[in-house]
Amino acid sequence: MISNLGTPASVVIAERAPFGVLADGRLVERVTLGNGRGTRATIITLGATLQALHVGDRAGELADIVLGYDTAAEYLAQPQYFGVTVGRYANRIAGGRFTLDGRAYQLETNHGPNHLHGGTAGFDTRIWTIRSVESGSEARVVMDYASADGEGGYPGALTATATYTLNEADELTIEHRATTDAPTIVNITNHSFFNLAGAGSGDVMDHRLTLNAAAYTPVDDTLIPTVARASVAGTPFDFRESTPIGARIRDGGDAQLRIGRGYDHNFVIDGEYGALRPAARLEHPGSGRVMDLLVTAPGVQFYSGNFLDGAVAGKGGRIYRQGDGLCLEPQTFPDAPNRADFPTARLDPGQVYSNRMVLRFSAAPN
Structure with missing residues (x-):
């Protein structure tokens, strides 16, 4: 048990x-990272999932700000992608189909006609292996998962790692890395649902969001x-200034909001893709x-x-x-394997x- 994570420490x-x-007897472990401010991040090996994240308010009172479950079994019985690592391909691939080096691949279609988040047996359903747990000036856990060639319909044997690092400055860094033995496609991200008032406290409509994105990708x-990018100017998708969600x-006059039942769109983050840069507040x-939120990815999926x-x-x-949490998912664009005008999802x-x-x-103070 954690006994000293909420006390000042160097x-x-x-x-x-x-x-x-x-139910099949597999053990799910947790690693809790904690600093002297009381901030605690709990990561479980099922899905390399951010299961809990306790953060202080302006009075120093802690609350768990991510949606999730209390037991491992619930993550499989009621899959909602709460805090999980999604892959091999986060977001959607049209028709579950893509072509690589002239060969066509068919993936599971698990969200209407499309493939979503790696399918029903994606990375979120797998037990990841803990490779290291470190305390010190930063606390860190490294987990990995080996995805066999052909798993989920994807080519190439892929080795993926998820690293969570917490420091004393109240920064939680999440990094996903992967290598392959054959050409493949990859798009791995974290799928946390945030509610800064505390998970289960109500909806997030009063939260204010800023997105450093002059463009987004409209959807069918x-x-x-449907197109590589469209300007957010003059639309409900303009979050360049802090705006309540x-x-x-x-706005019933906006077709994109009707399609998504709200926001469920990829925003094109300003700045150089690959460089760590501010994406959202x-x-x-x-x-x-x-x-x-700082990212290296070209896009962030905002899901309300x-x-x-x-x-x-x-x-x-x-x-x-509805609306009790929101996601900000750094990613390669949806359906990138089928779009030459999108940042590539190819890995060799x-x-x-x-x-x-x-x-x-x-x-922030009052």
Whole structure:
């Protein structure tokens, strides 16, 4: 058990413990990273999932700000991608089809006519192996998963790693890396649902969002991008200035909001792809909690929790309803394997795929 993660310390602590046992007898472990400010991040080996993230408000009161479950079994019984690592390909691929070096591949279609988040047996359903747990000036856990050639219909044997690092500056860094033995496609990200007021406390419509994105990718009625990019200017997708999420989400005159049942779109992040740069700021005025997101990816999928329908009870038995959490998923663009005008999703032997994101937390005064 964690006994000293909430006390001031010069060492950021990482501790490993059992989390639960699945119906087939497989053990799920957890690693909790904690700093002297009381910030705690709990990562479980099922799906390399961010299961809990406790962050202080302006008064120093801690709350868990990510949606999820209390037991390992619930993550498989009621899959909602809460905090998981998604892959091999996060987001959607049209028709589940793509062609690589002249060969056509057919993936599972698990979201209408399209492939979503690696399918029903994606990386989120796998037990990842803990390779290292470190305490010190930073606390870190490294997990990996070996995906066999042909798994899920994807070519190439892929080795993926997920690294979570917490420091004393209240920065949680998540990095996904991968290598392959044959040409393949890769798009791995974290799928946390955030509510800075505390998971299960209500909806996030009062949260204020800033996105450093002058363009986004509009979608068709199956949520597949139609054009490479469109200006956000003059639309409900303009978050270049801090804006409450609920301010325009019910704009019935906007076809894109109707298609997505709210926001479920890829935003093209300003700046150089591959360089770590500011992508988003999320603020909760009531608590003062602020989360800055820095990314290396070309895009961020902003999803306003539109498909949460009250059918799922999460931590503490609290029902999660529409808009009770939001996702900011750094990624390669949806359907990139089928779009030469999008940043490539291709990975070849000898290359290293990398997607790094930094969640930087602070508290604003009244």
